Amino acid sequence: MRRFLCSVLLLPLLAVPSASQDKKKREPDPLMAAKLKESQTLLEGLTLNDFAKVRKGAEELLRISKQAQFRKALNTPGYELYANNFQRAAETVIEKAGAKNIDGATLACVDMTITCVRCHQHTREEGLGKLAPTLGAGDGTGR
Ligand code: HEC
Secondary structure (H helix, E strand, O other), X not given: OHHHHHHHHHHHHHHHHXXXXXXXXXXXXXXHHHHHHHHHHHHHHHHHOOHHHHHHHHHHHHHHXXXXXXXXXXXXXXHHHHHHHHHHHHHHHHHHHHOOOHHHHHHHHHXXXXXXXXXXXXXXXXXXXXXXXXXXXXHOOOO
């Protein structure tokens, strides 16, 4: 049951980038697109009970997040907080995958996914980063 929660949570998240790309054509940031790809690897691993895949996806996400944080996509205390929460959740996924604990890894993945959505909401609220200009005023934070 829990493993399906993650896919349910990922769906609205995936809708954000595609919706924004429809409104304004621009090249997606490769680092950000990689987040999406590795989230899928992670989800695939969870649903197949493949711990090596879970671990690989989470390790890549951790690496990407650290790179993005270093680059300071957004320079706000909120961004730092979400980035840290995200990294802690990714580390928990890795730890639980190492312990072959599928429920623990799934829960940590849900935690991580919530942080994806929260940080994107924060990004829109701040009106900063490249996410903001592509979204109309009406569909910013309320979803
Ligand atoms: C700590 C904050 C934060 C977290 C956590 C986060 N993101 Fe992002 N994300 C951003 C910011 C800021 C941007 C816009 C950056 C830019 O355009 O340079 C972005 C952009 C993106 C984009 C590109 C959108 C576009 O239209 O170009 C995708 C896709 C994306 N994120 C997916 C994810 C996924 C999937 C997760 C979770 C696994 C995630 N993000 C977690 C901050 C975050």
